[in-house]
Amino acid sequence: MAEVKLLGLWYSPFSHRVEWALKIKGVEYEFIEEDLQNKSPLLLESNPIHKKIPVLIHNGKPICESMVILEYIDEAFEGPSILPIDPYDRAIARFWAKFLEDKVAAVINTFLRKGEERVKGKEEVCEMLKVLDNELKDKKFFVGDKFGFADMAANFLGLWLGVFEEGSGVVLVTTEKFPNFCAWRDEYINCSQNKEYLPPKDELLAYFQARLQAAAASK
Amino acid sequence: MAEVKLLGLWYSPFSHRVEWALKIKGVEYEFIEEDLQNKSPLLLESNPIHKKIPVLIHNGKPICESMVILEYIDEAFEGPSILPIDPYDRAIARFWAKFLEDKVAAVINTFLRKGEERVKGKEEVCEMLKVLDNELKDKKFFVGDKFGFADMAANFLGLWLGVFEEGSGVVLVTTEKFPNFCAWRDEYINCSQNKEYLPPKDELLAYFQARLQAAAASK
Numbered sequence: 001m002a003e004v005k006l007l008g009l010w011y012s013p014f015s016h017r018v019e020w021a022l023k024i025k026g027v028e029y030e031f032i033e034e035d036l037q038n039k040s041p042l043l044l045e046s047n048p049i050h051k052k053i054p055v056l057i058h059n060g061k062p063i064c065e066s067m068v069i070l071e072y073i074d075e076a077f078e079g080p081s082i083l084p085i086d087p088y089d090r091a092i093a094r095f096w097a098k099f100l101e102d103k104v105a106a107v108i109n110t111f112l113r114k115g116e117e118r119v120k121g122k123e124e125v126c127e128m129l130k131v132l133d134n135e136l137k138d139k140k141f142f143v144g145d146k147f148g149f150a151d152m153a154a155n156f157l158g159l160w161l162g163v164f165e166e167g168s169g170v171v172l173v174t175t176e177k178f179p180n181f182c183a184w185r186d187e188y189i190n191c192s193q194n195k196e197y198l199p200p201k202d203e204l205l206a207y208f209q210a211r212l213q214a215a216a217a218s219k
Numbered sequence: 220m221a222e223v224k225l226l227g228l229w230y231s232p233f234s235h236r237v238e239w240a241l242k243i244k245g246v247e248y249e250f251i252e253e254d255l256q257n258k259s260p261l262l263l264e265s266n267p268i269h270k271k272i273p274v275l276i277h278n279g280k281p282i283c284e285s286m287v288i289l290e291y292i293d294e295a296f297e298g299p300s301i302l303p304i305d306p307y308d309r310a311i312a313r314f315w316a317k318f319l320e321d322k323v324a325a326v327i328n329t330f331l332r333k334g335e336e337r338v339k340g341k342e343e344v345c346e347m348l349k350v351l352d353n354e355l356k357d358k359k360f361f362v363g364d365k366f367g368f369a370d371m372a373a374n375f376l377g378l379w380l381g382v383f384e385e386g387s388g389v390v391l392v393t394t395e396k397f398p399n400f401c402a403w404r405d406e407y408i409n410c411s412q413n414k415e416y417l418p419p420k421d422e423l424l425a426y427f428q429a430r431l432q433a434a435a436a437s438k
Binding site: 049058061063065067069071072075076078087088090091094095096099114211 | 268277280282283284286288290291294295301306307309310312313318319350
């Protein structure tokens with residue numbers, strides 16, 4: 001039995017954060033793909049409060065919430081650190097991670113909801129991109145000189161947002177409007193370390209195209 | 220000039236979390252009361268993204284978001300630890316802190332908003348209390364044997380919720396319905412360490428009574 005299991009979904013940015021952290025640390029793990037239409041007993045008993053992926057199970061003990069799992073992985077396993085070392089830098093990384101976490105819903109509303117929710121979501125996403133573009137001026141990453149905690153929190157913008165844009169035809173990000181954000185995103189998608197961790201874009205696009213079409217067709 | 224400054228509001232549970240952490244660590248600090256109608260230049264330049272309290276300024280460097288500040292205080296200052304030591308216990312504390320943070324809006328909606336927002340908020344608060352009551356069965360605190368990170372995140376339930384109930388006449392918490400939560404709350408209000416950190420209940424009640432009346436009178 002594997003010591004570390006991850007209950008996740010291959011297309012989920014939240015699962016992906018955890019996979020990324022485990023790979024950085026060099027932790028071997030068993031990935032267990034969940035079926036949201038038919039959640040496994042293991043998922044339901046491991047995350048009885050939210051009944052959501054990802055859940056990391058380490059020596060039989062479950063940990064839930066992707067950003068909480070990242071902190072856990074950083075503290076429980078040896079290897080390169082995910083959060084910076086300096087307390088102030090750590091606070092800055094956590095600040096941006098929280099900022100980003102609080103905006104995930106706006107991205108979902110923009111592409112997978114309709115009506116007023118979509119309009120409000122789109123406004124909020126554009127506002128967020130403005131803030132991030134300003135923050136990433138003269139910076140390659142959110143904190144420090146390599147991808148870390150806050151960049152992992154931003155992964156739904158690194159790959160998934162572009163997939164949503166391509167799948168829906170709604171384009172929010174342009175190099176003219178958000179040059180610094182686009183530079184960060186290019187680095188995110190193309191840096192060699194990241195590349196091998198990311199789910200294949202074509203498969204992601206095919207999957208979400210079906211989801212976006214279903215959302216558009218629904219009332 | 221004080222090395223540590225806290226920009227806050229005496230009646231805010233978010234400020235109070237930070238004060239509690241600083242007091243546990245024995246850190247001397249200057250409390251600077253903000254005026255939300257006329258925010259100070261120091262607040263605006265220290266928290267340009269959210270323009271909100273609390274902000275901790277340590278040696279001239281600002282840290283924002285109360286739970287991020289708590290992690291910072293725990294890492295940057297000597298003294299009793301706020302988070303548990305064991306990585307798994309730390310993850311559990313962070314899980315509950317996030318759960319609680321995500322519910323603050325529901326409490327505000329229940330008491331300070333109207334119409335549908337209020338109805339939805341009330342449902343969410345009752346659902347949350349059920350979850351917490353179940354979690355606190357056979358436990359005195361969220362994690363471990365003393366007040367810590369998750370209990371600090373829960374402070375808006377420890378004192379403020381009761382003040383809102385008393386000020387509005389809307390009672391959600393009874394010993395019959397939520398005995399374990401009530402036992403935690405009694406400990407929260409009455410334990411000697413906590414008692415000296417909490418803002419005076421009478422003053423809090425007088426302040427929020429005016430706010431609740433204004434909210435009830437507004438359209």
